[in-house]
Amino acid sequence: MISSIDDHLSALYRLRRFGIKLGLATISRLMRGLGNPQDSFSSIHVAGTNGKGSIAAFLSSVLSHGGYRVGLYTSPHLVRFNERIQINGRPISDKDVAQVAEAVRRIYTQAEPPTFFECATAMALYHFASERVDWAVLETGMGGRYDATNVVYPEVCIISNISMEHQEYLGNTVAKIAREKAGIIKSGAGVVTGTRQKSALRVIEQAATAKKAHLSRLGKEIRIRKNQKGGFTYLGMKCRWPGLTVGLLGDHQITNAALALGALELLIEKGLDLPDRAIYAGLAATRWPGRLEIFSREPFILLDGAHNPSAARTLRKFLEKSMAFRGLTMVVGILQDKAWKPMLRDFAAVADRMILTRPQYERAADPYELASFARSIKEAVDAIPHLPDAISLALEETSTTGAVCITGSLYTVGDARAYLDGHRMRSESA
Secondary structure: OOOOHHHHHHHHHHHHHHOOOOOOHHHHHHHHHOOOHHHHOEEEEEEOOOOHHHHHHHHHHHHHHOOOOEEEEOOOOOOOHHHHEEEOOEEOOHHHHHHHHHHHHHHHOOOOOOOHHHHHHHHHHHHHHHOOOOEEEEEOOOOOOOOHHHHOOOOEEEEOOOOOOOHHHHOOOHHHHHHHHHHHOOOOOEEEEOOOOHHHHHHHHHHHHHOOOOEEEEOOOEEEEEOOOOOEEEEOOOOEEEEEOOOOOOOHHHHHHHHHHHHHHHHHHOOOOOOHHHHHHHHHHOOOOOOOEEEEEOOEEEEOOOOOHHHHHHHHHHHHHHOOOOOEEEEEOOEOOOOHHHHHHHHHHHOOEEEEEEOOOOOEOOHHHHHHHHOOOOOOEEEEEEHHHHHHHHHHOOOOOOEEEEEOOHHHHHHHHHHHHHHHHHHHHO
């Protein structure tokens, strides 16, 4: 019998050989075998191209500050699998990982094995039910309609935005991708979206109408007014919250916070008891590692998991607006199936130097291929396949007035964070 946490995680990671299989048959079978744990708590479902994790983190923090017991399920993790499954900001313990993994394993050994993501999702939902959470905030893995998380029947859904991604699975137009993400909308549930493209918004509106779901759109039913101090006022359908601040860097996080507030406003209308103090304190206290995270100030190290062209543009804007360095070195590792050429163009526009590398992940792009393209638009480009070596070189050759930004993928940021944490511990013990 599998017993240790390492054995359980090794068995779980072996499921990655089954790749990505979109569909609800396997996860539904797991849920039935586990007693349908997803029916024992209220849930909020978050989909979209970018911002899903930040929105989910805002929701978890605010509800926790409101006195609720809140489960949070996100992906991928940065350093440890436990980060994916949290309750009130605390990752699941190793002991509980082993227990829920064993419970799920007993179900699927008698049927077709699930994918890694299906198994992880089942573990999260079972754990949340076992721990009797009041709310679960769930981030989709890919798309929405056939994503394993879509076994829940949420009180409210959020579709953050739509960009071209995972086209081999979701479709080759914005409208087709929007249709997949709109698949999380359930009959009678509220819907909040920040989507602006007409074709995508039309799809979401049609899905909401078909499900008789109330739709709130950023810029229409939901509006924000930024102030000069970096905060904002939320202007919703009935609620107004002035002087709000968020605990995450970047103007885009105000948009993400507004979408979270839109969902909470719909829940308040349904009877959710949530005092204003929980909203103010929860937004300000939100932390989400690896997203415009200042890891160190001396030397200055910024970690950001920008993993597609839209996120790369957001990072570029942040660096142009907020960071005035005498030298910026960007350490970049991107997955092969991403649109990495436009990403590299944006990174090259703000970097003084680029070091192309790769995370320890089978889908990682060849850094030499990335560097070959990057050299056509920038002279100062190096390819260092081993990520720790790439980071070491960047730190060694960056002046005290310069900065290092590590980006391109959450897998890159996760590997970098693990290395930097270890390096910091060794330095402190020396």
